[in-house]
Amino acid sequence: MKKQHQQSYADKEADTLSLEELLDSVEQTEQQANAALNENQAEIDKANNRRDFIVFLTLKGIDITHKSNIVEVAKKFETDVSTVAQDLHTLSNKVTWKQHKARLKDKINQQLHRKSALVIARKNDISNKMLQSFSFDEDSLVNLAHEFECRPSHIVDDIRHFKKFSTQKKLLIEQQSKAPVIKAFSRFARFNIKY
Structure with a gap:
């Protein structure tokens, strides 16, 4: 009887250790996933801010398609000219333009x-x-x-x-x-x- 008790106690202890290891691995995986999501969210926010700025300049009457203006936007947001050109292409879509215009209006109101x-x-x-x-x-x-x-x-x-x-x-x-x-x-x- 005593051996059974010791064996069941040892089994429970082993199960507890394996649960702790499982919880630790889940926690590590969650932290890695959160870090990846935060990096992705930071990139999305940076792209949205860049596009909002392009909309702002356009609404002010500045010709954003001019090469020097594209270079200035690229310098301001520490990116390359091709990324800004892609943003201009993305903003040529009416729905995207309206979305960024609404975001800009909200930022100004805030x-x-x-x-x-x-x-x-x-x-x-x-x-x-x-x-x-x-x-x-x-x-x-x-x-x-x-x-x-x-x-x-x-x-x-x-x-x-x-x-x-x-x-x-x-x-x-x-x-x-x-x-x-x-x-x-x-x-x-x-x-x-x-x-």
């Missing part, structure tokens, strides 16, 4: 939404800093400009706009504050003394 979100965030951050009597200097202006992807002059314009009496009055009326004109005058005076 950039516009991102920029407008950054502007709103910048204005909110400036107003919060001013309400907390933050001291702006050259370094803080440059850091804020890097953070919000703008020029330091835009930060200064936001500061000037926020310290206006009309801006303060409008904000206090929107907040349904009591005596908004008086509070706006006090903020206006404080901001003009500070900034």
Whole structure:
């Protein structure tokens, strides 16, 4: 009985080891497949971006069929001229052209939404800093400009706009504050003394 127990335990241990080996081999195969897919996806993304750029240039009125323009696109995307020529041939298909035109439109809209979100965030951050009597200097202006992807002059314009009496009055009326004109005058005076 004891020998049977030892033998069955040894069989289970061997089965467990073989399962672990099987799982390890499956994991390795999956990692290799994912690496190959990532490389393929990167190539597809690169080709799509290149074609989107060609559509963009064409819509801007640039003659992309000119040899020098083809060379410039090839240099920009670090590829050869024949690949760009193949892209031009691919884009001669109406369906492909419309697809890349739609992709380009989506990219432009995303950039516009991102920029407008950054502007709103910048204005909110400036107003919060001013309400907390933050001291702006050259370094803080440059850091804020890097953070919000703008020029330091835009930060200064936001500061000037926020310290206006009309801006303060409008904000206090929107907040349904009591005596908004008086509070706006006090903020206006404080901001003009500070900034």
